[in-house]
Amino acid sequence: MNNTDNILIMENIHKSFGDLEVLKGIDLTVKRGEVVAVIGPSGGGKSTLLRCATTLENIDSGKIVIAGDTLCDMQGGKIKYATKDQLRHIRSRFGLVFQNFNLFPHFSVRRNITESLIHVLGKSKDEADQICDDLLAKMDIKDKADSYPCNLSGGQQQRVSIARALAADPDIIFFDEPTSALDPELTKGVLEVIKSIAAEHMTMVIVTHEMMFARDVADRIVFMDGGVIVEEGPAFELVSNPKQQRTKEFLAGY
């Protein structure tokens, strides 16, 4: 790849579950340091798009490049994925934050964050601990390193999972509705944390229903419905002055 300034390139992505075509030719490019929010009605394919970008689903056709490494591309009319070793490398280049955290309940907060640093990336225990302590301080949960996830509030758990996603110093982080599983009073703290990461120019793709948050934190907003990108544009403009009828109707609900 000549242009590594594009951290994420998704070209003409098609994905079906059985007879149901969920992604119908999506094109999405994210530049280094850019924050893109993905919004849209339920069932529009937002999560599926994120899952395809993060190797949790395989696409049927199209091309995905992450931080200069090709995850998959068409070869002789068929989709071809990277080898196991390449996949391992690509997976260290992105982080994913799940709606319901998916922390490892049998690991302490510290181990949740350091386990892959040590056993996947081969870092020393000391180095991993240092990274963990720095991240927990940044997430404002410095004193929780030895706690177990079940003893944390939802907001704290999500902050741990953000720290876990950041630990490998990835080129891009994906969020799938990071606050949807949280009580309203816990949402704010997590959104603040994401904002602070954005301020450090981390490249991010955030699927969210928090429209004001998307408007404030994202550079660009993508509106997805029915498996296609209906409209995209600068965040403030898209929210305040949508062009497409479907976008208008969707935004009117907020």
Added chain:
Amino acid sequence: MTKEDLLTSILQILQGLEYTSGIFFFTLILSLPLGLAVARGKMSKNKIVSAIFGVYISILRGTPLMLQLLIVYYGPYYLFGISTGGIKIGPFNFRFIAAIIGFTLNYAAYFAEIFRGGIQSMPKGQYEAAQVLGFSKSQTYFKIILPQVIKRVLPSVGNEVITLVKDTSLAQVLSVSEMFFMASSLASKQVSIVPFLVVGVFYYFMNAVIALLMSKIENSMAYYS
């Protein structure tokens, strides 16, 4: 009943304790890993492999353990003409070996179903989080999945272990000199119920110890939920 009768009972039955605990420990050590392997076989994506393990589980759980012990013991001779009388592994004769094989095959089937339930109850998100973090398949299995599965299945495994203690008495059909075998022969010799009462107390105490151990282990894993 005399005091001597009681004392002989205790001493004789104590001699059987060796075989009883032998069956118990060998069966546990062999059937737990075999059960895990059978569970994986049953969950195989290959339909034929899965079906084969399904039949194995269904037959072993659907027929009496006593019958299975008899088949393991007599099968080699009656089915294949193999003379088993001279078979020995270390100090163990074929009666004992056959008992271990029969118990292991049977308990592996029960453990397999318990493990399968435990593995299938694991949320998909645990696998996905591990995959995205770059853990290999075997790292995911041994670091993330198995430890949580063990906690989940511990109560059911505990029940089976307690049943196993009592089931060792079935080895008497192969004339293995375990506690129950000793008690029965003593009872007919003494024309007394005392040996049966004594052996009952023995089983009860073994299981009391096991129940205590199991709750200790469960408590040691109670630090997370």
